[in-house]
Amino acid sequence: MEHGIDAMVRCLEALGAAPVLRHGLLTYTLTPTHGARAGQPVESGVAESEAQLWPATPPHWVHLPADVTIPASNTGASPHPGWVGHSRDIKGWAQEINHGMAWLSHVRSVIAGATA
Amino acid sequence: MTPRRFSVAMTKAFDETLTRHLLRSDGEEDLCLAMYAPSTGAERDTALLRDACLPLEGERKVHGNASVTGRYVLRVARQARNLGLGVVILHSHPGGRGWQELSDLDADAEASYAQLVEQVTGQPLVGVTLAGKDHTWSARRWSAAGSAVDHVDAESVRVLGARLEVSWNDRLVPVPAPMPSQLRTVSAWGERPQADMARLRVLVVGAGSVGIDVAIRLAATGIEKVAVMDFDVVKEVNRDRLVAATRRDARLRVPKVDVAERACRSAATAASFEFGRHQLDVTSTRGQSTVLDYDVIFSCVDRPWPRAVLNQIAYTDLIPVIDGGIGIDTFETGQMRNATVRTHIVRPGRPCLQCNGQLDPAQVARDRLGLFDDPTYIERSGQPVPGKQNVAMLSASVMASQLALFVSLVVAPSKFGEPGPLRFSLTTHRLEHVQTTTSPACVYEKLVAHGDQRIPLAQTVADAPTNGSMAVRAVVGLVARYVVALIRWTSRR
Numbered sequence: 001m002e003h004g005i006d007a008m009v010r011c012l013e014a015l016g017a018a019p020v021l022r023h024g025l026l027t028y029t030l031t032p033t034h035g036a037r038a039g040q041p042v043e044s045g046v047a048e049s050e051a052q053l054w055p056a057t058p059p060h061w062v063h064l065p066a067d068v069t070i071p072a073s074n075t076g077a078s079p080h081p082g083w084v085g086h087s088r089d090i091k092g093w094a095q096e097i098n099h100g101m102a103w104l105s106h107v108r109s110v111i112a113g114a115t116a
Numbered sequence: 117m118t119p120r121r122f123s124v125a126m127t128k129a130f131d132e133t134l135t136r137h138l139l140r141s142d143g144e145e146d147l148c149l150a151m152y153a154p155s156t157g158a159e160r161d162t163a164l165l166r167d168a169c170l171p172l173e174g175e176r177k178v179h180g181n182a183s184v185t186g187r188y189v190l191r192v193a194r195q196a197r198n199l200g201l202g203v204v205i206l207h208s209h210p211g212g213r214g215w216q217e218l219s220d221l222d223a224d225a226e227a228s229y230a231q232l233v234e235q236v237t238g239q240p241l242v243g244v245t246l247a248g249k250d251h252t253w254s255a256r257r258w259s260a261a262g263s264a265v266d267h268v269d270a271e272s273v274r275v276l277g278a279r280l281e282v283s284w285n286d287r288l289v290p291v292p293a294p295m296p297s298q299l300r301t302v303s304a305w306g307e308r309p310q311a312d313m314a315r316l317r318v319l320v321v322g323a324g325s326v327g328i329d330v331a332i333r334l335a336a337t338g339i340e341k342v343a344v345m346d347f348d349v350v351k352e353v354n355r356d357r358l359v360a361a362t363r364r365d366a367r368l369r370v371p372k373v374d375v376a377e378r379a380c381r382s383a384a385t386a387a388s389f390e391f392g393r394h395q396l397d398v399t400s401t402r403g404q405s406t407v408l409d410y411d412v413i414f415s416c417v418d419r420p421w422p423r424a425v426l427n428q429i430a431y432t433d434l435i436p437v438i439d440g441g442i443g444i445d446t447f448e449t450g451q452m453r454n455a456t457v458r459t460h461i462v463r464p465g466r467p468c469l470q471c472n473g474q475l476d477p478a479q480v481a482r483d484r485l486g487l488f489d490d491p492t493y494i495e496r497s498g499q500p501v502p503g504k505q506n507v508a509m510l511s512a513s514v515m516a517s518q519l520a521l522f523v524s525l526v527v528a529p530s531k532f533g534e535p536g537p538l539r540f541s542l543t544t545h546r547l548e549h550v551q552t553t554t555s556p557a558c559v560y561e562k563l564v565a566h567g568d569q570r571i572p573l574a575q576t577v578a579d580a581p582t583n584g585s586m587a588v589r590a591v592v593g594l595v596a597r598y599v600v601a602l603i604r605w606t607s608r609r
Contacts, residue, residue, distance in 0.1 A: 001562035003571050050481065056559045056571045057424065060481040074496045087487070087497065089478040094470035097557045 008046075008054035011100030024079035025063055026051045030104050035112035042068060044107050045080060055099040061085035062110050069116040086110060118159075121409075122270045124244065124255040125155075125434040126165035127464050127564065128277025133168050138208035138246050140178070147171075147182035147207040149192040152242055154202060155433045155567035157408030163242045163257070164434055164565040165204055169195065181221060182207060189229050193236035200569060202239030205229065212247030215285050216254040218267070227265045230258035243267070253283040272315075274411060276434050276463055278533025280525050282312055282411070289315050297385040298338045309527045310338065314386060316526070317341045319410035321398050321426060323348075323372035325357030325511040326440065326518070327416030331376050332360065333519055335384040335391075342384075343392025343410065344376040345403065357508040371395050398422045399484070404574035408433055412525070414518060415439035415462075420475055421483035425573050427469040430462040431560040432570040437462040438521050439469060440514040444507065453543075455510050458550070459517040460537035461525060468560040472537050472552040484573075513540060 002010070005026060012019040017028035025045035032038055043065060050059035063078045063085050064070075074087040088110050096102040126134075138146050148170050152163040175188035189203070196203050205226055209216055218226075226243040233241040241258040253273035259266055273283040284291075292314045294302060302310045318339055320331045323346035334342045349369040350361045358372070360379040373393045380391050396403040399421050407413060407429055415426045415437050423439065430437040440459035447453050462468055469475035487493050517538060525534045537550035554561050563570060 001559065001566075003559070003563075052575075053481075053484075053571055053573060056428070056573065057477045057481045057484070060478070060485055060487070074493065074498075076493075087493070089482065091478065093477040094473075094475075094558075095555055097555075099557070 003054060003056065005048060005051040005054065008051045008100075011054070012104075015100050015104060017104060021048070023081065023083075024048055025083075027063075027080070030108060030111075032108045032111040032114075034108075036114050036116055037068065037111050042111050044111070045078075045083070047079065047085075058090045058093045058099075058103065058106075060087065060089070062088050062107055064111065067116070068111060068114050070110070070113050071115055073113075119268065121160040122255075122257050122268060123160060123162045123272050123274065124152075124165060124242065124253070124270050125162055125274040125276065125565075127434065128275055128279075128281075129465070130165055130168070130565075131275045131277075134165075134206060135246065135251070137168070137170055138206060139210060139248050140208075143210050144178050145182045145208050145210060146178055147176055147184055147205070149184070149188065150204045150206060151192070151196045151199065151201040152204050152239075153200075153565055153567035153569060154239060155408055156405065158402070158405045160409045161257075162408070162433065162567070163202065163204065163255070164567045165244070166565040167199075167201070181225075183225065186229075186232075189232060190236070193233050196239070197237045202237050202242060203233045204242045204244055206244040206246065208246045208248055210248035212245070212252075213249040214247060214252050215283060215287075216245040216247050216252070218243070218245075218256065223267075226256075226258060226267070230265045230267075231260040234258075234260045244273070254285065272411075274434065276436060277465065278525075279528045280316075280412065280436055282316070284312065284315055291315075292338070292340055293387045295338065295385050295387055301337055301385075305527045305529070313526050314338045314340050316411045317343070317392075317409065318412045318414070319343045319345060319392065319394075319407060320376075320414040320416055321345045321407070321422065322416035322418075323376045324354070324416060324418075325359075325506060325508055326515045327414065328358060328360050328372070328376050328379060329512065329515045330414050330416060330518060332379050332383045333515075335380040335386075335389065338385045340386040340388055341390045341392065342380055343394060344373050344380070345394035345396055345398055345406065346372040346376070347395055347397045348372050350375060357506055357511055359508060398425050399574050401574050404429070408435070410435060412522065413437045414522075416518075419483055419488070420479040421573075423469060423475055424477075424480040427462055427475060428560055428563070428570055428573055431464055431468065432563045432566045434464070434565055436525060438518045438525070439474070440518045441474070442506070442510055442514050444510070455507075455542040457510070457513045457517060457540040457542075458537065459514065459521055460550075461521050461534045463534075464561065464564045466534075466536060467552045467554045468558060470560070471554045471558050472550065480573075510542070 009019045012028045019028040027045035029041050031041050045063040046059035063083050066084050076085040078085045090106045140146050151167040152165050155162040169192045176184045230241045244255045255270035255273050256267040271288045275281040291311045320327045323344050331344050350365040352366045361375045373395050377391045426437045442457050444455045445453040539550050540547045
């Protein structure tokens with residue numbers, strides 16, 4: 001079974017999220033359907049060290065550009081200049097059949113909470 | 117330098133596949149090739165057998181002593197190389213009984229392919245023999261350094277299913293001498309199961325309220341090699357459950373593994389008892405490689421990350437993990453609502469800890485990032501700190517159930533192996549079988565017998581977002597350990 005960062009890259013590629021490795025993050029683009037950013041492509045990323053465990057363990061931190069404002073979010077530093085890590089658990093990962101779709105859906109729901 | 121120990125392991129399903137081919141209805145010897153994944157422990161190498169590559173038309177001859185063609189060996193060796201695996205050559209002795217020593221003829225046949233296989237795959241050739249009369253496996257590993265070709269025997273061949281069936285190389289791991297102190301134990305299941313059980317290398321991970329009690333009882337039963345892994349020290353708050361620890365242990369912050377060793381040595385009944393002291397974290401790469409040296413693991417840890425590491429090893433490295441835990445619920449008033457004990461053996465063919473709802477991968481990620489111990493993060497998250505209720509009288513139920521599962525796995529009373537996941541509810545005193553199934557996308561079932569190709573769950577995290585408190589805590593921890601060691605040293609003088 002394929003696992004690790006290459007497996008996550010292939011998952012995201014298959015879903016058209018255009019993954020690119022930069023600044024210690026695996027970045028990709030997705031378009032949220034709800035919230036202030038609905039309909040606009042938004043870049044996001046996960047740390048390489050977290051992607052190495054794909055798909056056994058889902059990444060915890062959702063890295064987003066700092067101008068994606070999410071109120072009351074528990075944030076941490078990001079290796080990507082000008083970005084912020086948002087702490088988020090993903091539920092039901094053990095039962096997921098398609099981990100790539102589940103991850104993008106999770107990130108979309110995080111971005112849906114953005115006010116700007 | 118001590119030579120590395122060598123063992124072979126396979127699932128029961130794979131054993132059945134090989135047996136169907138090797139034990140022919142006409143009683144002739146037969147032969148086939150398979151692939152193996154290496155599993156590299158701190159002191160032991162294991163060849164994990166997988167992917168039977170049965171011969172195609174004309175690739176082997178059955179004529180008393182079976183033989184294979186070079187074309188067959190090369191085909192499988194190339195296939196193995198592409199997958200990063202090694203090659204196993206297997207043959208049967210239909211009339212054989214017990215561990216099979218290698219005849220000159222068999223040795224020549226295997227040796228003739230050792231160099232070719234090692235050159236193509238980069239992995240040593242492994243030879244395996246099946247004795248047809250009593251279904252004993254025997255194995256050896258060939259080395260082809262330069263022109264010299266030689267082999268070392270395996271110490272055991274382990275077959276993991278509802279039972280753990282071990283074929284022992286009695287020459288390397290002798291049958292233990294029965295002791296008068298074990299009379300009543302041996303009379304419960306007989307000498308052969310006792311001899312098989314006593315030779316297992318059993319590791320208890322986590323020397324808490326359950327782990328130490330488990331280790332003591334393993335030693336008392338006569339198991340020769342019991343080991344305990346825990347990086348922590350005894351604290352006053354542990355004393356209501358850590359029954360083997362003293363006030364002095366807590367005052368001096370004695371490592372829990374030392375308390376376990378003291379208790380196990382005084383309880384041991386084996387003529388030659390060996391205690392494995394591992395003051396290590398199983399989530400470290402060193403901790404993980406140490407785990408791979410053992411035949412059975414008791415998981416007596418409650419944090420998600422160590423449980424995830426052990427959960428994976430059960431599948432990737434074919435080491436059964438006997439896991440358990442207790443959940444105590446309280447009402448808002450603080451009074452007890454219920455206590456639930458869950459125990460299960462994690463192994464291929466049974467739901468993993470994630471599939472049976474005992475492990476949330478999202479919490480594994482958090483634990484791995486150190487977020488459970490980061491006070492700043494916890495304060496910012498606004499989430500309540502999880503309860504840590506535990507009671508010595510009830511943790512004994514976990515220990516009892518885990519040990520009963522061990523007996524089922526190893527002794528299989530009335531041929532009943534381990535029963536699957538169990539749940540005991542204190543309010544109703546009801547024990548039930550938990551009906552869980554493996555998710556079709558279960559990562560771990562897809563990694564059975566992958567060995568060193570496992571997911572690197574046991575590596576340290578370098579670049580997670582942090583607020584610096586982890587680094588400060590690490591330095592404070594180091595200083596504290598130094599001070600404690602100094603106090604202990606001066607108190608002994």
